[in-house]
Amino acid sequence: FSGTYSVGEGGNISVTTGNLTVTEGATISAESSNTGNAGAINIHAGNLLSLNNGTIKTNAEKALGGNINITGKDIQLTHNSGISTSVKSGEGKGGNVTINASTYVALENSDLTANADQGYGGDITINADAVFLSPDSDITASSQVSGKEGKISVNSPVQDIVNAMVPLRESFLSADELLPERCETRDPEQAGSFIIDNGEGLPPRPDELL
Secondary structure: OEOOOOOOOOOOEEEEEEEEEEEOOOEEEEEEOOOOOOOOEEEEEEEEEEEEOOEEEEEEOOOOOOOEEEEEEEEEEEOOOEEEEEEOOOOOOOOOEEEEEEEEEEOOOOEEEEEEOOOOOOOEEEEEEEEEEOOOOOEEOOEOOOOOOOOEEEEOOEEEOOOOOOOOOOOOOOHHHHOOOOHHHOOHHHOOOOOOOOOOOOOOOOOOOO
16 A cells, blocks of 8 residues: 555555455455555456455556456355446546456446546456346446546356346146146037947956957
């Protein structure tokens, strides 16, 4: 962290691990609160990166927002989690966010943002085999004042996980609805018949020869 009266840049953070969990309000951050640029965050999670009410962020007061680069097999954001780069004031550009994963899942109001104040919003790039977003989870690259939005590139099918599910019926199925009508309840004009003729037919007992 680069403090209020300093002009230096925020330091970079690099994490390489098999599994990384950020939960219960915890934060991984690289920030600058004066004229220095925010630091960058680079995370490589070989198996799972899980944010459960957790945050990964870079933030600059006036300068450039730091970049965030995340590589992992499965990346999951739940319960109001977030990955963000931001610039509080000035014309600095928001940092860029790049995610490379097999699956990216954001549920329960979990957001991915690269926002700025007067400068351009940062660019967001997601490269994944599958991306699942709940309707209340957003991906934004905006500028608060100038409206100079960053570029968002999602190189994967994006699925609305709520609409992809088939809702269950509210009532139980009735067997009568599934079975065909009984013969005697059908239209007499359409009724058929089934006749067994003993001559040249089946033997009286199943164990006897024809």
